[in-house]
Amino acid sequence: MKNTAEGKNGVWKLPVQTTDGEFLAHYSVNGLCGLDFPYKQDPGNHTVNGARISSEIREWHKQTVKALESSLAGRMVNELPPLDLSCGTDFQQRVWRVLKSIACGKTLSYGEVADELGDRKAVRAVGRACGANPIPVLIPCHRVLASKQKIGGFSGGLDWKRKLLAREGVLLLE
DNA sequence: TAAGTGCGTCGTT
């Protein structure tokens, strides 16, 4: 039977079983390039079961599974597979790099992220870039709040953001 | 105070 698992862009998709449901990890030849929340998977996705997956990707996937497990439990992530963030613009990649630096249990406001980038006025653009994050949870965009510890938004749904932050011990206002 | 309105500013579509 023909293996239709390879996406049109040369992307392989592998499921990740967690206590919160089945995530879907995307891999390009360069690394992890996407992560879907359980309820976000569109029926058109074909997942792969082994044969044509390179040992390299299998290795990355092991790291993804472990990292996701830790992260969902509110624990610090030790190791991530290489990330392929080439889908993003320069600006977005700069934002995502800042997000990666936010430790578990810590948060930054959109404005503070903009500060890190050297342009406080870019706040709104930062919000947009957060929403474009292709690897939620592992690139912790949920740790970016609005000012005054307000929840802000979340592309995966605010319930997820609240849940993730609660597990990391972050207190919200409102 | 708390809640609501207006607007600057930046990257993206």
Place this chain on the structure above:
DNA sequence: AACGACGCACTTA
């Protein structure tokens, strides 16, 4: 040209 996962200043009640 229009739109946000914003943040402030500034009304109102």
